Amino acid sequence: MDESKVKKIIGEALDEIVRAAKGSGELVPIGLMSSGSELGSNELALGGRFAQEQYRFIKVVMIGPRIEGFSDLEWIETDDCEADIQKAMEEALREGLIKGAVALHYPFPLGVATVGMIYTPAKGRPLIISTSTGTTSTDRVEAMILNAIYGTAVAKARNIEYPKVGILNVDGAQIVYRSLKRLEENGYEITFGSTVRQEGGSILRGNDLMAGSVDVCVTDTLTGNVLVKVFGAYNTGGNYESLGWGYGPSVGEDWPYVISIISRASGAPVIANAIHFTAEVALAGLPSLVKREVTMAKDAGLEIVLAELRGKKEEKEVEIEPPKPEPTDEEIQGIDVLTIEDAVKVLWSHGIYAESAMGCTGPVIKVPSRFLVEAKQLLKEEGYL
Structure with a gap:
């Protein structure tokens, strides 16, 4: 038998094995926009071709203006207009013509x-x-x-x-x-x-x-x-x-x-x-x-x-006067930088002098050693640790 025919038969058999392994026995169609790249449209189509050659269970569907030399890929043709390409992509997704899409831009709603x-x-x-x-x-x-x-x-x-x-x-x-x-x-x-x-x-x-x-x-x-x-x-x-x-x-x-x-x-x-x-x-x-x-x-x-x-974010800030300053020779780690000043005020409100600082691994609260255990407990109770 001709060598090229043998290769073709083997290739088709491997395709069937891959498809069967994926469960459905069918190729998975994935859309890809064909316009908008700073590297040129050919780069997009090449990416589509690479995917289709490397992953035999995938069928790439190019969406946008057709690019010469890529007839091995399926096409949904549109004008070279981002709005038209996006509309065609959305329609293909809604109709189930493609299972997913790859885009260079998409205006996702808040929450997505x-x-x-x-x-x-x-x-x-x-x-x-x-x-x-x-x-x-x-x-x-x-x-x-x-x-x-x-x-x-x-x-x-x-x-x-x-x-x-x-x-x-x-x-x-x-x-x-x-x-x-x-x-x-x-x-x-x-x-x-x-x-x-x-x-x-x-x-x-x-x-x-x-x-x-x-x-x-x-x-x-x-x-x-x-x-x-x-x-x-x-x-x-x-x-x-x-x-x-x-x-x-x-x-x-x-x-x-x-x-x-x-x-x-x-x-x-x-x-x-x-x-x-x-x-x-x-x-x-x-x-x-x-x-x-x-x-x-x-x-x-x-x-x-x-x-x-x-709720914590919406709480009104209450001005709290710090206790009389004294040497701070212990550090408490693990408090987020966004809440470090609030945590310091919690300690002030309980009569513990404290200062915020930045250690080598992140923000810390410095306190006198005699208050270390009590300060940690208070910060845990208030949800800062």
């Missing part, structure tokens, strides 16, 4: 964000960044609590049964950690990971991003966006994102679609990875997994936790 994924150079493993575009809440701390839940859902969609979660050491991290611990104590199943640094704990440092010490890194969207950009293009000079999976699939409690975001500077390798990421979580039923994860968190008191945080 995307969960990205980076390639960690020290260990060569993926790290989920939750979140990297969109807005889960206008309040930073509330958003990060929701981001932990959404990031966990995405990890489970990637077949990580018990994803390890860590919180990046940004403003609000300690409050987020305490809130998530409270949900855990009330029955929400969350597995906390640990930093690679000697101090331990689930508050992550920059080292943890390099090493990928957890499965899910929780942060605010703006920080997450920067991380995906830096880790995607640190070895190319910045104008070409060559590593990673892009800014990830969309998540939201009642959001029904899987729309992933890539950058206008994303190169073909990242585009191909983003398509695979999208197909993977779409096959797993990401919107349903998100809904289930939020329901479990609500059963553990999520709405109460968020309401209490909003």
